[in-house]
Amino acid sequence: MSTTPIDRQDLIRMIASEKTDERQVLYDNAYRLKLEQVGKLVYFRGIIEFSNICTKNCYYCGIRRDNTAFSRFSMKEDEVLDCAKLAHDYRYGSIVLQAGERNDPDFVSFVEKVVRRIKQMSDNGLGITLSLGEQSPETYRRWFEAGAHRYLIRIETSNRSLYQSLHPEDHDFDRRMACISELRKIGYQVGTGVMIGLPGQTEEDLAEDILFFKKLDVDMIGMGPYIVHHDTPMAGKSPEFNPVRQLRLGLNMIAATRLALKDVNIAATTALQALDPRGRELGLQAGANIIMPNITYTRYRSSYQLYDNKPCLDENAGLCRACLSHRITGIGEDIGYNEWGDSPHFAKRRFEYK
Numbered sequence: 074m075s076t077t078p079i080d081r082q083d084l085i086r087m088i089a090s091e092k093t094d095e096r097q098v099l100y101d102n103a104y105r106l107k108l109e110q111v112g113k114l115v116y117f118r119g120i121i122e123f124s125n126i127c128t129k130n131c132y133y134c135g136i137r138r139d140n141t142a143f144s145r146f147s148m149k150e151d152e153v154l155d156c157a158k159l160a161h162d163y164r165y166g167s168i169v170l171q172a173g174e175r176n177d178p179d180f181v182s183f184v185e186k187v188v189r190r191i192k193q194m195s196d197n198g199l200g201i202t203l204s205l206g207e208q209s210p211e212t213y214r215r216w217f218e219a220g221a222h223r224y225l226i227r228i229e230t231s232n233r234s235l236y237q238s239l240h241p242e243d244h245d246f247d248r249r250m251a252c253i254s255e256l257r258k259i260g261y262q263v264g265t266g267v268m269i270g271l272p273g274q275t276e277e278d279l280a281e282d283i284l285f286f287k288k289l290d291v292d293m294i295g296m297g298p299y300i301v302h303h304d305t306p307m308a309g310k311s312p313e314f315n316p317v318r319q320l321r322l323g324l325n326m327i328a329a330t331r332l333a334l335k336d337v338n339i340a341a342t343t344a345l346q347a348l349d350p351r352g353r354e355l356g357l358q359a360g361a362n363i364i365m366p367n368i369t370y371t372r373y374r375s376s377y378q379l380y381d382n383k384p385c386l387d388e389n390a391g392l393c394r395a396c397l398s399h400r401i402t403g404i405g406e407d408i409g410y411n412e413w414g415d416s417p418h419f420a421k422r423r424f425e426y427k
């Protein structure tokens with residue numbers, strides 16, 4: 074495989090690629106590089122979406138503060154523990170705790186306690202990733218000390234003015250950037266990502282996003298296509314929403330990111346599946362190596378809809394598990410059970426900095 078560094082123009086070409094045969098070459102190259110750099114094992118992160126209460130008001134998101142068209146929930150400590158236990162019994166290796174953003178002391182203590190209890194329950198077996206938005210350095214530290222070791226915080230777009238157009242005035246790009254560097258300083262493995270195919274976003278913007286990931290030297294990428302939620306201010310601004318284009322851009326971005334970043338973990342996110350029943354498998358075949366099965370209690374799933382057509386709302390964790398392992402072995406990949414599945418990038422980085 075060519076070792077010529079990939080530049081901005083190459084990235085733009087890959088992202089804009091439309092012809093089927095051209096895209097197949099792109100995906101095959103990314104797939105080969107994935108096998109070489111991170112292997113053929115797909116790692117599972119069982120995701121628990123434990124509360125849809127959010128103090129923020131992002132214009133694209135279905136659970137934004139001002140959307141009153143659905144009921145809010147917060148799982149109890151024991152319920153979260155129960156879901157985590159399921160992931161442990163299923164030998165998933167890692168879980169993700171995700172929710173709307175809250176910064177109040179009760180929430181901070183709740184998460185701290187839950188993380189500690191999951192670590193104890195699994196005898197330190199389960200790796201814990203948090204995806205709980207912007208918090209103070211003190212909060213990040215407390216959660217890290219309780220046992221969380223990875224944190225996902227998408228920058229959403231690295232284009233500052235586009236970011237501003239997607240958020241109310243008090244949502245601050247610089248603050249989000251500062252969170253990423255704070256998390257790194259504390260010692261988390263940090264993941265970031267963007268929404269792909271946003272109204273007003275160009276292929277150049279997406280290429281810049283990949284260069285941004287590279288500059289930040291992140292360990293994991295969780296990005297996915299933007300999907301309209303009908304009850305949001307952005308719904309009216311997305312008249313040309315085209316699922317076929319969204320899926321294509323999503324897969325092109327995975328492949329281009331794999332080719333540019335090489336040894337990081339890249340998730341095939343659920344948003345891909347919302348656009349195509351085989352979306353996540355296509356993501357794996359375009360260079361992703363992580364899947365996040367939903368292990369939230371079925372009764373809460375319909376109240377956690379960041380976007381329309383979210384799949385698997387009426388399935389339980391057992392069904393998700395059976396369906397996923399079938400899908401993954403069906404494309405000739407294997408599942409990395411009982412392992413945290415940290416990225417080789419993180420392992421190298423840690424070694425270099427010791």
Ligand code: SAH
Nearest residue numbers: 133134172173174204206227299300379380
């Ligand atoms: N509140 C936390 C975590 C939950 S939201 C946070 O915002 O970081 C997790 C991710 O969902 C967001 O980062 C955003 O990229 C994604 N998301 C929200 N609305 C979406 C939509 N309409 N389409 C696609 N992704 C969306």
Ligand code: SF4
Nearest residue numbers: 127129131134137173
């Ligand atoms: Fe809240 Fe996250 Fe949705 Fe923004 S994207 S409204 S912070 S849940």
